[in-house]
Amino acid sequence: xxxxKLLKEQYPNGIDCxxxxxxxxxxxxxxxxxxxxxxxxxxxxxxxxxxxxxIAHADGDxxxxxxxxxxxxxxxxxxxxxxxxxxxxxSIPSGGSAxxxxxxGKFIDSGNLLAVSSDPTKYSxxxxxxxxLENNLLIQERFRGSAVQHPDxxxxxxxxxxxxxxxxxxxxVRILDTFTELTAELTAELTARxxxxxxxxxxxLKLEGVDGVKYTPIGNVLKDGSAKxxxxxxxxxDKGKYPIIDQSQADIAGFTDKAxxxxxxxxxxxxxxxxxxxxYADTKFAQGSSGTRVFVVDSGHVDPKYVxxxxxxxxxxxxxxxxxxxxxxxxxxxxxxxxxxxxxVRILDTFTELIAELTAEIELRxxxxxxxxxxxLTF
Numbered sequence: 087x088x089x090x091k092l093l094k095e096q097y098p099n100g101i102d103c104x105x106x107x108x109x110x111x112x113x114x115x116x117x118x119x120x121x122x123x124x125x126x127x128x129x130x131x132x133x134x135x136x137x138x139x140x141i142a143h144a145d146g147d148x149x150x151x152x153x154x155x156x157x158x159x160x161x162x163x164x165x166x167x168x169x170x171x172x173x174x175x176x177s178i179p180s181g182g183s184a185x186x187x188x189x190x191g192k193f194i195d196s197g198n199l200l201a202v203s204s205d206p207t208k209y210s211x212x213x214x215x216x217x218x219l220e221n222n223l224l225i226q227e228r229f230r231g232s233a234v235q236h237p238d239x240x241x242x243x244x245x246x247x248x249x250x251x252x253x254x255x256x257x258x259v260r261i262l263d264t265f266t267e268l269t270a271e272l273t274a275e276l277t278a279r280x281x282x283x284x285x286x287x288x289x290x291l292k293l294e295g296v297d298g299v300k301y302t303p304i305g306n307v308l309k310d311g312s313a314k315x316x317x318x319x320x321x322x323x324d325k326g327k328y329p330i331i332d333q334s335q336a337d338i339a340g341f342t343d344k345a346x347x348x349x350x351x352x353x354x355x356x357x358x359x360x361x362x363x364x365x366y367a368d369t370k371f372a373q374g375s376s377g378t379r380v381f382v383v384d385s386g387h388v389d390p391k392y393v394x395x396x397x398x399x400x401x402x403x404x405x406x407x408x409x410x411x412x413x414x415x416x417x418x419x420x421x422x423x424x425x426x427x428x429x430x431v432r433i434l435d436t437f438t439e440l441i442a443e444l445t446a447e448i449e450l451r452x453x454x455x456x457x458x459x460x461x462x463l464t465f
Contacts, residue, residue, distance in 0.1 A: 101250050107243030109209040110176070110201040116239040123243045130171045130200045138196040141165055149189055153179035153197040160194060175200045176215045178242070181234045184225040188215040199239065213255035216262050217247055220463045248463070258462045265455035269448055276444040283437035290430045291399050291420060299422045305415030307393060311354050311382035313373040314346040322374075331367060332374020333358025339374055347372035353390045355381045355397065359409045362402045366394040379411055392427035393419070395434050 107123030113130045138150050139158070146159030148170060174190040177198035187198075188211070203211040218225060228242050229235040249255075293299050317330050317340075326341030328348055333356070353368040359377040373380050383390040396419040402410060421427075 101248045103246040104209075104249045105243060106214075106245045106247050109204055109214060109247060109249065110211075110243075111204045112239075113200045116243070118240040119243055120240075128200075128202055130173075130175070130195060131169055132195050132197070133169050135196045137169075138194065141194070147192075149191070149193045151175075151177050151187060151189060151193050151195040151198055153182050154185055162192070165194065169194055171195060173202060174211050175202055176211060176218065177201075178225065178237055178239075181231075181236050183235070184222055184229060184237070186215065186218045186222065186225065188212060199237065208252060209249065210252060210255040210259055212259045212263075214247065216259065216459060217463055220459050221245070261462060262455065262459055265451055265458065269451045269455065272444055272448045272451060276441065276448065279437060279441050279444060283434065283441060286437065287395060287399050287434055290433060291396060293420050293422050293426070296422050296426055298426075299420050301418040301420055303416050303418055304393070304397060307383055307385050307388050307419075307421070308355065308381040308415075309384040310380070311349050311351050312380045313349045315344070316373045316375060316378065317342045317344055317347045319375045326372075328370060328372040330372045330374045331356055331365060332378045333361045333363055334374075335361075335363065337365070342372045344372060349373055349380050349382075351382045353382070355383075355390065355394050357381065357397070357411060357414070359411050360407050362404065362410050362414075364394060364397045366391060387424060388421060389424060389427040389431055391431045391435070395431065396420070 105123060107119065111126060111128050112124065113128050115124055115127055135152065138152055139156070141160040141164065142150055142158035143161050143164075144159070146161045148160045148162050148165065150156075150158040150160055152158070170192055171194065172192050175188070175193070177187045177189075177195065177200050179185055180197050180199050190212075201211075203209045203214070224245060225237070225242060228238045230238050250258075317332075321342060321344065322330060322340030323342060324340070327343045328341065328345075329338040330340040330342055330347075331337070332339045348370055352370070353366065354371075356365040356367060356373075357363075357379045359379055361377070383393055397414075400414070400417055400419070402414060402417075405413070422430075
C-alpha cells in the first residue's frame with residue numbers, strides 16, 4: 087500500500103493535527119488540564135513495584151508493566167484476578183523517566199499512567215505509541231522535579247500529534263511493526279544464545295573426567311599488566327587514537343590519545359575491582375578510570391583466553407563498592423592441559439562470536455526502525 091497515494095486520496099488538503107489529550111483517554115484526572123482534553127477517564131488496577139517483582143517469572147503469560155527497564159511476566163494461575171487488567175494501552179511512568187510502553191492483552195501494572203485510544207475508529211493507539219517514541223525527547227523535557235521527576239501531564243496532553251486517516255495510521259504501524267517484530271525475534275534469539283553460552287561455559291569448566299587437571303589460585307597465574315597511567319573520567323573523549331576500556335558495562339567507554347594509558351603487553355584480562363566485571367582484550371586499548379585492573383598471564387602453560395573464561399565463570403559475591411581483587415586473587419580455577427584449554431576456548435569463542443553478531447544485527451535493525459519511524463511520522 088502506497089502511503090503517499092493514500093494521503094492524496096483521503097487528505098488532499100493536508101494532515102490535521104490533534105492534541106494528544108484529544109486522541110487518548112487516561113486512567114487519572116490531571117490537575118490543571120483543560121476539561122476538553124479530559125472529558126472522561128478509564129479505570130485500571132495497579133500494584134506496588136515490590137509486588138510486581140514478587141510475582142515475576144521468566145516464562146509467564148501475563149505481562150508486567152513496570153515504570154523502568156524491568157520486563158517480566160507472571161503466571162496466570164498464580165495471580166489474583168483482582169490485580170489483572172485487559173486492554174490495549176500505552177503507559178507513561180508516573181515517576182522517573184519517559185520509558186513509554188505499549189501492550190495489548192492481559193497485564194498487571196505498577197506505577198504507570200495508562201491511556202487508551204479515545205476513539206479506536208479514528209485513532210490507532212499503536213500509531214500514537216510509535217509517535218510518542220519518535221517524540222520521546224518532548225515527553226522527557228516535560229518531566230519535572232529535583233529528585234524523582236514526574237510527568238507534567240497537562241503540558242504533555244497539549245502536544246500536537248499529526249493524525250492521518252486511519253488506513254494510513256495502520257499502514258505506518260504495519261511497516262514499523264515489521265522492524266520491531268524482527269528486533270524482538272533477534273532479542274529472543276540473543277537471550278537464548280547467552281543462556282546456552284553460560285550453560286556450556288559452566289559445564290565445560292567442570293572438566294569432569296579430564297586427566298591432568300590442577301587447581302590454582304588466580305593470583306598465581308596473573309601478574310600486573312597495567313599501563314603507566316590510566317585515563318581519568320574527565321579525560322574521556324568521543325574520538326581518539328585508543329579506545330578506553332574500564333570497569334563499566336560498556337565494551338568501549340570512550341577514547342583518548344594518551345599513549346601512556348596503553349598497557350604494554352597483550353593480550354590482557356581486565357577486572358573491575360568495584361563492579362566484578364571481567365573483560366578480555368587482544369588489541370591496543372587505553373586503561374580506564376580508577377578500579378580498572380589490568381593483568382597478563384604469567385605462565386607459558388596457561389592460555390590467557392582460557393583464564394578469562396574461567397574467571398567469567400566464578401561466582402564472586404558482591405562486597406558493595408569495596409575492592410574485590412583481594413578476594414578474587416585467592417579463588418581457584420581448574421587448569422587442564424593446554425590442548426584442553428584451547429578446545430574449551432574454541433567452543434566458547436563460537437558462542438561469543440554468535441552473540442556479538444546478533445548484538446550488532448539488533449543494533450542495525452533498531453537504527454533502521456528509528457530511521458523509518460522518523461520518515462513515516464514526519465508529514
